[in-house]
Amino acid sequence: MTLADLTKTRGLRFATGALVISCALFVWTLVGAVRAEPLPAATPMTPTNVDAMKRLPLHPPVDVQAAVEKDLFADDRAAPATPYRMPGEESADAPPKATPPKPALIGTAIAEDGRSFATLQLADTTRLVHVGSKLGDWIVRSIARGKVVLETNDGARAELAVPHPGT
Numbered sequence: 001m002t003l004a005d006l007t008k009t010r011g012l013r014f015a016t017g018a019l020v021i022s023c024a025l026f027v028w029t030l031v032g033a034v035r036a037e038p039l040p041a042a043t044p045m046t047p048t049n050v051d052a053m054k055r056l057p058l059h060p061p062v063d064v065q066a067a068v069e070k071d072l073f074a075d076d077r078a079a080p081a082t083p084y085r086m087p088g089e090e091s092a093d094a095p096p097k098a099t100p101p102k103p104a105l106i107g108t109a110i111a112e113d114g115r116s117f118a119t120l121q122l123a124d125t126t127r128l129v130h131v132g133s134k135l136g137d138w139i140v141r142s143i144a145r146g147k148v149v150l151e152t153n154d155g156a157r158a159e160l161a162v163p164h165p166g167t
Contacts, residue, residue, distance in 0.1 A: 097154055100137040105148050105160035116143040120160075 007013050071077075085091060103122035110116045117128050122136050129148075133140045138150040138158070146162040 099156045100152060102150070102158050102160065103135055103138060105162055107162060108143055108146055108148065110143070110145050118143050118148045120148070 005012075007016070082091070101122070103120040106119040106121055106126070108116065108118045115130070117130050118140070120127060120129055120135055120140075122138075125135075127133075127135055129135055129140050131140050131143055135150075137152050139152070140148060141151050142149045148160045150158045150160065
């Protein structure tokens with residue numbers, strides 16, 4: 001195929017132009033990838049607090065080999081003195097957490113299509129909230145006429161009611 005054949009029809013001229021442009025973009029991208037800027041020199045890492053590095057671990061190391069060698073069905077086997085806790089889980093003798101302050105319910109608006117909302121006030125903040133919204137530590141679980149049910153991540157539950165409905 002000659003150059004004259006490539007420029008005969010409008011479609012072939014357009015395709016030839018697109019091919020030339022794509023080749024130019026390919027070369028430009030390839031040159032940009034090869035000519036990358038050098039990375040800056042890394043700063044040496046120095047510990048800011050050597051005492052924190054010298055501290056002992058929070059839990060003693062576990063002797064896995066001794067656990068593997070023990071007989072699983074031995075008669076003298078007994079439960080540990082303290083039950084195992086997952087990392088981050090509080091122990092049973094930990095003091096209970098204080099319940100966060102409850103917001104005040106100012107009013108509710110109920111809609112049939114599930115777009116109900118309530119007006120809550122916590123400290124000096126007043127907000128319109130929907131089911132699933134978060135206000136402080138509280139999450140809105142349900143909104144009904146004159147009533148809102150809130151819950152915290154810790155499982156504390158609060159049912160708020162409008163103090164004087166209809167006034």
